[in-house]
Every structure is written in structure tokens, then in C-alpha cells.
Amino acid sequence: MLSADRPATRLATRLAFLVAGFGIACWAPLVPFAKTRLAVDDGILGLLLLSLGIGSVLAMLLTGVLSARYGSRPIIIAGGLGLALVLPSLAVASSPASLALALFAFGAALGSIDVAMNIHAVEVERAARRPLMSGFHALFSIGGFAGSALMTALLSLQLGALTCTLICSALMLIAMLAAWPRLLRSAQVQEGPLFVLPHGSVLLLALLGAITFLVEGAMLDWGALLVIGAGLVSEAQGGTGYIVFSIAMTIGRLGGDAIVARIGDRTTLLWGSLIAIAGFVVLLTAPVAAVAIAGFLLIGLGASNLVPVLFRRAAKQTAMPTGLAVAAITTAGYAGILVGPAGVGFVARGSGLPAAFWLLAALMGLVTLSARIVTTDRRQVSRVGA
Numbered sequence: 001m002l003s004a005d006r007p008a009t010r011l012a013t014r015l016a017f018l019v020a021g022f023g024i025a026c027w028a029p030l031v032p033f034a035k036t037r038l039a040v041d042d043g044i045l046g047l048l049l050l051s052l053g054i055g056s057v058l059a060m061l062l063t064g065v066l067s068a069r070y071g072s073r074p075i076i077i078a079g080g081l082g083l084a085l086v087l088p089s090l091a092v093a094s095s096p097a098s099l100a101l102a103l104f105a106f107g108a109a110l111g112s113i114d115v116a117m118n119i120h121a122v123e124v125e126r127a128a129r130r131p132l133m134s135g136f137h138a139l140f141s142i143g144g145f146a147g148s149a150l151m152t153a154l155l156s157l158q159l160g161a162l163t164c165t166l167i168c169s170a171l172m173l174i175a176m177l178a179a180w181p182r183l184l185r186s187a188q189v190q191e192g193p194l195f196v197l198p199h200g201s202v203l204l205l206a207l208l209g210a211i212t213f214l215v216e217g218a219m220l221d222w223g224a225l226l227v228i229g230a231g232l233v234s235e236a237q238g239g240t241g242y243i244v245f246s247i248a249m250t251i252g253r254l255g256g257d258a259i260v261a262r263i264g265d266r267t268t269l270l271w272g273s274l275i276a277i278a279g280f281v282v283l284l285t286a287p288v289a290a291v292a293i294a295g296f297l298l299i300g301l302g303a304s305n306l307v308p309v310l311f312r313r314a315a316k317q318t319a320m321p322t323g324l325a326v327a328a329i330t331t332a333g334y335a336g337i338l339v340g341p342a343g344v345g346f347v348a349r350g351s352g353l354p355a356a357f358w359l360l361a362a363l364m365g366l367v368t369l370s371a372r373i374v375t376t377d378r379r380q381v382s383r384v385g386a
Contacts, residue, residue, distance in 0.1 A: 010132070012182035013124050014139040015175050016076050016117040021143025022175075023083035024110055025246065026168045028220045029151045029239040030090055032228065033161060036235075038096055042225075042353070046345020049221055051100040053342055055107030056114075057335050063115040064327035072116035072123075073183040077176065079113025082106075084172035091161035115330045120184060122315055122326050134256025134308040141253050141304070144220075145246035152239040200319025202328055204374055205310050209333030210340070211363045212306045215276065217337035218344050218360055219245045219299065226353050232289040244293050245300040252304025265309045269371035273364050275302030280361035284354055306367060307333065313374055 035045050063075050086106045093099035117136075125132040147168065154164040223245065224238030233240060252259075260268050276299050283295025310333075314325045347356035 008182040009124055009184055010128070012179040012184075013117065013121050013136055015179035016080065016113060016120065016183075017136050017139040018143040018146075019080045019083065019172050019175050019179075020110065020113050020117060021140035021246075022147035022168070023080075023087065023106075023143075023172060024220065025144040025147030025242070026087055026151045026165065027090060027106070028148050028224065028242050029155055030161065030165075031221055032224055032235050032238050033155075034090070034093070034099060035225075037094075038099065040096060041349070042345050043349040044096060046342045046349070048096060048100050048103060049345060050342035052103035052107035053335065053340075055104035056111030057107075057331065059108040059111035060115050060327075060331040060334060063112045064324065064331060067116050067119050067327065068324065071185060072120040073185055075112050075116035076120060076183055077180055079109045079111075079116060080172065080176040080179070082109025083113065084169040084176065087169050087172075088162055088165040091165045111334060114334050115327055118311065118330045119326055122311070123184060126315070131257040131261065131312070133311050134253045134260065134305055137308050138250055138253035138256065141246055141249035145243060145250055148239050148242050148246055152237075152243065156237075201317045201374065202314065202319050202325045204370060205314055205317070205325075206329045206332035208367050208370055208374065209307065209310050209329045210336035211366060212303060212310070212336070213333040214336035214340035215299065215303055215360055215364060216249075217341045218357065219296070220337070221341040222344050222348070222353060222356070223296065226283075226357060227289065227292050229353060230286075230292070232286065232292050241293060241296040245296040248297045248300025249304045252301050253308065256305040256308055260305060260309060260312075264375070265313060266371050266375035268305050268309050269375065270368060272302045272304070272306050273367035273371070276306075277361050277364050277368070278302070280357060280364070284357055284361075303364075310374070 031045075034048075038044075040048070059079075063079075067075055083106065086102060086109055089102040090099070090106060093102050121133060121136045125136075151164055151168060154167065155161070219242055223241045227233050227241055228235055228238045263271075279295045279298030279300075279302055281295075282298060283292050286292035286295055310329060311326060314329050317325060319325070320328075344353075344356045344360070347359060
């Protein structure tokens, strides 16, 4: 059995985050093409994205239970392989029903690996006795950049969508085969209750996680359509904004552990959320493409370390067991990134896509207002939540 504090286990954890970010980002440049291929409006597209979210959330709920009993390793493996195998079907689905089914399966694979890899990461970070969470999430961002950039480049070369997805799937399979023997076999196995309702400070952390991930999901699924609809870029270049967003997230997270150690969790949450809000203002008032890209940059930099801080606070809270708290926050967070964009579609249908993005900026303000509460001493937080 591998020790949790070994380079091999840290590598395997990073590969899991890399595959998860890469897999979901490969879908981003395909969204406009799917919309055109199926000839659907924003409302129908929102329903299709909802099927992805439903599959993800259902898998997350099951993953939290299975990880608590059997460990995260088999679920990480199944989720990563599932992403690679299902991705090509997103490029060939010829009807809304077939795309909905493919997105459901894709979401289930993503939801499984997302919950399991975060539980695995908490175990590895605890064993190392030093901050690692921002670095792990940086690999998710690197995967997001690589997946979006590679898929956009392949599509720009006029390769067929199916061919593009097959190339990306092969790369994910290679990464998962490398991680497979290095993953912990018993990370976060618990003999206690398999499920505990989130309560106390975990509820607030889960809400903030959902908001932060919702912003990331909106950038993924709707960012391209926002700038294309504003006439700032062409359809083929629609993924550029998400590429810049992913680069900014990566830069912020690569230095995240050092930044948090210097300024603390509270200041990170406060200024990070304010920078992200400023990015929304720039993006939504941009007269030209270059200014809009600057908005994507600010949103990425501001949001980069919010999620790692929330997971760190989950590990420090005392309202419920750490493993189950991490699973609850992960589920809420990825519900935001996957289910939330469907809500953006409904708002966009009634009030326009820019109005939906203004709403996202307002929601990010809740992170700013809650920064002090969630970073209060854990005993105080526990008493407040009791």
C-alpha cells in the first residue's frame, strides 16, 4: 500500500485533477457547434446542459457514500476512464435526446472523479503537513487550459469534431493509466455513518462553493456565446476567452499556497471575489474583443484561489467529519458548475445573456460579504452554526 506522503501519490492526485479539468474543457469549444448542429435556442441548450448537471449531481451523491466506505481510488479510475470514453459521443450526437443522454453520462463521470479526487487530495495534503490544495487545483486549471486550447486548435485546423475528441480522449486514457497504480488504495475510508446532512459552517461553505463554481461553469458553457453574441469574436475563436480565463486560473493557483500563507484565507476570499466582480464589469461593458479578454483574465485571477481556500476551511471546521464535509462541499460546488449554467440559460432566454452575467457578479458579492464569517476561528464558527 502506498504512503499518502510520497511523490508518487502526489503525482497521481495531480493527474486526476488534470484529467478532470481537461475533460470538461474539451466540451467548451464544442458548445457553439452543438447548438448550431441541433438548431436549438438558448432555452433548449440550457435544458441539455441541465442533463449534464443531473448526471453529475447524482453521481456525486453516490460517490460521497462509496468513497467513505471503499476509498476514492476506484472511483477516480472509473470517472477518468468514463470521461475519455464518453467525450467522442458529444461530437456526434444528432438529436437533442441523444446529446442529453451523452451529457448525462459525461456528467456522471465528471461528478465521480471530482468528488473522489478532492477527498484523495485532502488525505495527501494532511499527510504532507503543508499546503497542497491550491497546487492540486492548479492542475485542474492547467487541464482546462490545455483541453480548451487543444480542442480549439484542432477545430481551427478543420478536423472533424469526432477526430478532435478521439485525440483528446487518447490523451486522457494515457494520463489515467499512469495514475492508476499510484493512487492510494484506502484514502479517507470511514467506518462511521455513510451520510451526514451538511450543517453548521459546512452549509455556508457549500453555498459559497456553489457560487464560485457557478462562475467557472458560466465561463465554460456560456463565455463563448456571450462574446460571439456581442459580435466581438467569430464562432471559431469563441473559446479564446475561456483559454485566457484558464491561464489566469492556473497562474493564480500555482502561486496560491504561497499567497494564502502570506495574506491569509480571509484576505484571499475578500480581494479575490472583488477582483472577479471587477472582471465581470469589464467583460460586460467591453466595446472590443481585447477589453473583453481582459475581463476573462480578471475573473480567472480573482476566482483562482477561492475554491482551494473553501476546501481548506472545510478541513478545519468541526461541525461534521472532514471527509463527509469535503464531499458535501464538492457536491454543492460542482452542482454550481454543472447545474448552474442551465439556470443561466433560462435567465438568458428571458432577459438576455448579459443580464445573466450581471446576476453572476451579484452572487460573487456574497463571497465578499461572507469572507469574515467563514474564516472565523473554527470553534466560534461551530458555536454559531450549532
